[in-house]
Amino acid sequence: MIPAFGQALVLLGLLACAVGVPVGYYAGASRSSRALEWTRRLTLVFATTMTAATLLMVWALLRHDFSVSYVAQVGSLATPTHITIVSLWSSLDGSILFWGFVLGGFAAAVAMLQRSGHEDYLGYTLATTLAVGVFFCFLIAGPANPFRATPPPIPIDGPGPNALLQNHVLMIVHPPMLYLGYVGMTIPFAMAVAALLRGQLGPTWLRPLRAWLLIPTGFLTVGIMLGGWWSYEVLGWGGYWAWDPVENASFLPWLTAVAAVHSALVLERRGTLKAWTVILVLVSFLLTLLGTFLTRSGVVNSVHSFTQSPIGPLFLSFLALCLVGVVLLLALRLDRLGSEPGTSPLASRETGFLLNNLLLVAFTFTVLVGTLFPIVAEAVKGVKVSVGEPYFNRMAVPICFALLALMGIGPSLPWGRAEPAKLRRALLLPIPAALLGAVIAYLFGGRSGYVLWAAALGGYAVWVAVDQGLRPIRARHRGGRGNPSGLRSTLRVVGGYVVHIGVIVTFVAIAISANYQESAEATLRPGEQLEIADFELTFGAVEVDRQPHRTAQKASIGIRRDGADTGTLEPALNFYDTMREPLGTPAVRTTLVRDLYLTVMNVGADGSIGLRAIVTPAVSWIWIGVLVMGLGTVLCLVGAKPSARSAA
Amino acid sequence: MALVVGGLISLPLIVLLALGFRSDPRSIESPLLGLPAPSFELEDLEGRTVRLDELRGRPVVLNFWATWCQPCIVEHPVLIRTAERWAGRAHFFGVIYHDERSKIERFLRERGEWGPTLVDPGSDVAIRYGVYGAPETFILDGSGIVRHKVAGAMRPSELERLLAEVS
Amino acid sequence: MRPVIGAAGPLATALLAIGFVATLVGGPIMALQAELDPAELELLGAPAGAPLSGLELVTKTNEVAGLMRCPVCQGLSVADSPMDPAQAMKRKIERLLAAGYSEEQVLSFFETSYGEFIRLSPKPEGFNLVVWLLPLAMLALGIALVARRVRAAPQDAPSGEELAAYRERVRRELGS
Structure with missing residues (x-):
């Protein structure tokens, strides 16, 4: 039927x-x-x-x-x-x-x-x-x-x-x-x-x-x-x-x-x-x-x-x-x-x-x-x-850095030919923001050249994005209020630079997480410990949880930091009826600063587990950055859509 | 102009993608084919030492397997039958590929053995043979040259044919 | 506790923690070094580098493992994969590096048995140069095209005011 x-x-x-x-x-x-x-x-x-x-x-x-x-x-x-x-x-x-x-x-x-x-x-x-x-x-x-x-x-x-x-x-x-x-x-x-x-x-x-x-x-x-x-x-x-x-x-x-x-x-x-x-x-x-x-x-x-x-x-x-x-x-x-005339002055x-x-x-x-x-x-x-x-990575990293630099320089340049003095001002003004970015990264422990450069270029580009994004808003404050198509074009510009900020956040977060990941692995029997960064992980026991479509073996891992108990994580191995090999479900403790990531690699017959622990800084900012990109896209669309219909 | 440029880019691309169908992304040709097999000295489950160099004169079947691998279970009866038929004419060895000894022993008790099962601590031998997964079977001729590598479960006729080819 | 490997990040704290761990492992590694098979030694030849130990060894092991494909995974490197075979390969890499073999020696050691497929990044020689140079050629072509447009720009291109007028006109034409 x-x-x-x-x-x-x-x-x-x-x-x-x-x-x-x-x-x-x-x-x-x-x-x-x-x-x-x-x-x-x-x-x-x-x-x-x-x-x-x-x-x-x-x-x-x-x-x-x-x-x-x-x-x-x-x-x-x-x-x-x-x-x-x-x-x-x-x-x-x-x-x-x-x-x-x-x-x-x-x-x-x-x-x-x-x-x-x-x-x-x-x-x-x-x-x-x-x-x-x-x-x-x-x-x-x-x-x-x-x-x-x-x-x-x-x-x-x-x-x-x-x-x-x-x-x-x-x-x-x-x-x-x-x-x-x-x-x-x-x-x-x-x-x-x-x-x-x-x-x-x-x-x-x-x-x-x-x-x-x-x-x-x-x-x-x-x-x-x-x-x-x-x-x-x-x-x-x-x-x-x-x-x-x-x-x-x-x-x-x-x-x-x-x-x-x-x-x-x-x-x-x-x-x-x-x-x-x-x-x-x-x-x-x-x-x-x-x-x-x-x-x-x-x-x-x-x-x-x-x-x-x-x-x-x-x-x-x-x-x-x-x-x-x-x-x-x-x-x-x-x-x-x-055919297009298509030429453009250098700067x-x-x-x-x-x-x-x-x-x-x-x-x-x-x-x-x-x-x-x-x-x-x-x-x-x-x-x-x-x-x-x-x-x-070898090929993409230079391109990404060039794009990040361009995201700062491009929008700060005016359309068409500009007077050199104005140009110099536009290009030099965001430099303190670049230095600030690098200093912040340094203070947070960033020593790798990739991270420092990403932070500096990111700081520069954020400054430019904020400055350029606020421009139409400032212009609206000075006059031209109440014109709805003006509001729309403002939203478009703002949305575009919001996307830029999202890209910058994502990029810097990727640079940090890729350069400062730490990992440790160990075979642990109940009661044994593994140390990573300033975490002290203690393996409790494996608990078997039978669900209709799978059987999960959950390992409870107690986490101590600076001598204080900060709860437990339960990474698991899932055995599906339809699959031979188990699938791991990592347990992740996410914070804005860093993630603690635990995976069970195997469970031994004697009740021991193979545990892998990974500490990665700034991962959550990758997702946040992309969501900001999505938000900016929505702003652009709100700015674009009505005028598309009112053109008739 | 656009036609020429477009054609130059698109035609090779299509041909290339079509070529992709011909190859199986999972089969990787072993660079060891035609070369002397990496020698080893391993103990079997009973503790007897097996030296590859002492096995010259007859073909050797070297099967890397584990109990967690479904095709290995499928292949098991094929190996039992072929090993029986070739008894005295070829050597058959299993090599444990990342598995627990107890599971292997239980498996062999339940389903029967077809030859000595070698323990490969640290997976050194698996690495020397470039094993990409289980099961993988290497077939050596009487002078110790690697003649074939088969990835995945073998059909009975396949193993027969390959053995006949090298002996 | 039996820590197998720790990936080093240059954060100072991490260095200390991992350095400590690595020293603990240092002993067993020395013992394993002696276990290299004679056939393997013949294949490897004389070590081309200095024996590594401690933190240096841990870092280099991860670096080399990152250049190799985990044989049982899909596109993951040996360094990233939690699977047993990858772990075994990582230990092997560690042993070879500890014995003083260079990165290239380690990679070719694995290549002799696994084939070129084991290298996650194609060795830049022979036909493989295509994958390295073609993108660069493309980039150069693009730069040339952009440069032509830039050079073709007239010296008396629109100034700021002319541009503002132009922009106004475009806006009017687009009706937004």
Whole structure:
């Protein structure tokens, strides 16, 4: 019953997309408002069917209806309800359905919210979005169909979702955030395609683009951070970023999207970098496809990969199709966007933006080369080669420092050519803040060059961000109060610099945590101690906690500091019925200054444990910094959205 | 111009990703193939010393395994059968890969033995053979050269074929 | 208590604590050094560096372990991985460093059995140079492109006032 109904919904969605594509392109080419209205309706049909199919799947999961193939694959009577809902995206087929749902949501949002302010492009934009929809509906209807009927006999219970995903609450929020970022990148892509097809870039293109580009970028920012936080809380090695191919895959589109956000600012101010901005937006989408391909195909070695699946080749074909389409489109239409005068004086904000784009693209290229090199090397040398953390750190750290420096210098430069005296003042004024940053870092015990430089450059950039961010507010105080569009543009500027401050906080926190991590390991019998930093850890006993879907062996560790008892932590080893090897659940005591992180590596037959203790300073500031980035993005969006609608 | 640049970037990329399908990310070719096997001197569970250098003349099967590894359990009967068939024509040794002696002994009591099980303290031998996980099987020919490495559980026919090849 | 390894951060307090721990471990390491197999010694050749001990040994062990892939993990280094095989490799690295073998000697020792895959960062030689140099080439190209734009800027580009007027015009055109 549910399988048939679900498949019918998906097929209806596929039909709506397939019809919507030509209708939308016709609407774009002929500027027929009737055709546009029909495209809109078909978009809403697509969104509705995807939503209904997803809700149906959630319902099937909650009812443990094992006649549905996906439920039989990931469902289990023993799994707690909230994990059951999450198992919607715990495996390949369900995650593709969820993908379709998110795409439908974005498409419908564009169709509804951009009724005005984007008319010239909307037909093309929706048609391109629906074309992507055709591919995903096809996957859901065929190769990755979660609604297949389970061949009899229908099981009475299932294996439950991947244990790694059940192990932590962050798994409930991390994948959807990342999906919202990945899938959301379809919209700016569709808009860029629309601009090329239309052959022009007007304000009714740029303003919606800004908003629809910021949304997925913000989701990606938070999604990537939640992924890092999850691996920190779950994987038990005390780190948050390992330059794993799949982590890189999510980082790549983020880098180009951030570059596009900046180049769009130049486009808005100066009317230059048109083609470049379009290319960055197109590439961001292609990189999300590449990322999905790498995750789903099993081509690279990664913790996050779904197992080798038949949709790998399909994804590659789709990626190739998009790539070829994009290249052809660029070749045929890029000239139409107009040639640009595009020059910029050396010490100007324009040059700052150019360097920003240069660094971000070089960063993207480096990460891409590093991620794909193992495949190249194997093809050329026939030998497997690893490209891991030491490579990426060596390459990325200088780029990050250059970006941090630029974040201070760029915004302090004026647009266009400036008088040397003014320039000198703008550049020298924040130097005390840089010194202050370095001194504070020194006083807190920072001796490593990385940390001192990060603090100094960070201090400089924070000063500039605060100064620049407050400028429009000060201007509003002097006059021009009450103009709502003024308020919006103020919010945009403030939001942008709030994001900068978040980036700086994150960067400095990463520098500190990477340079001052301490760890110690020991095999402890009950009553024995391990010392790390100024903590004295005493192992009590292992307690066995039997839960329906797993058995947890919890070790109680008493913590003393400066001779005073400061409570206990209970790192655990979880044994899932469906997995042979246990999964650790580290116990973390987080403070704003430093984290104490305990992992049980093994539990011996004699009741002893292998304990690893890690003390990392400033980790929580990484998450805080990223949340500040998310907040700043929201401010930018609040500033951007209403004007997008009032343009008609 | 854009067409040329775009083509130059995108076509190799697609070809490259397609090439990725051909390789199994989990199989890593051992650099020891064709070279003399790293020698070792280990004790088995009964305390008898085994020296690899003294085993020349017959093929040697060296299987790194543990009780926590599912494929090892699958492979166990295959090894028992093959070792029986090749008795007197090849040497079979298990090497404990990061496991507790008591668990290994219980496992062998329950499921039967197929050859001496060597204890590898400090995992020195596993490191010298470049073991990436369990099970991994190295097949040495009569002159002590490493001829094959198999990662993961072997099918009965596979082990037969490889042994026939080196003897 | 049997501390196996401590990662050193240069914080003074950490140094003291770990230094203390490392001295405790110092004894057993000396004993282990003698245990290197003759075949291993032949493979390794003569030690190219000075024997390390104490804090220096702990720091260097972690550094070298950070350059090697944990064989049973996905992309984690030996230094980061809590898994048993990685721990065993770390102890081996420690022993080799204590005996005076250099970083490169230790890495090639593991490479002879595990293959190039064990190095987390490709050795910059031969074809591997591509992964190191290509990004630099790309960066150089980018710098050249930016430099062309900057150099092309006319000397009498808009001053502050002209710019303000321009900005006003753009704002009007964009209608925001």
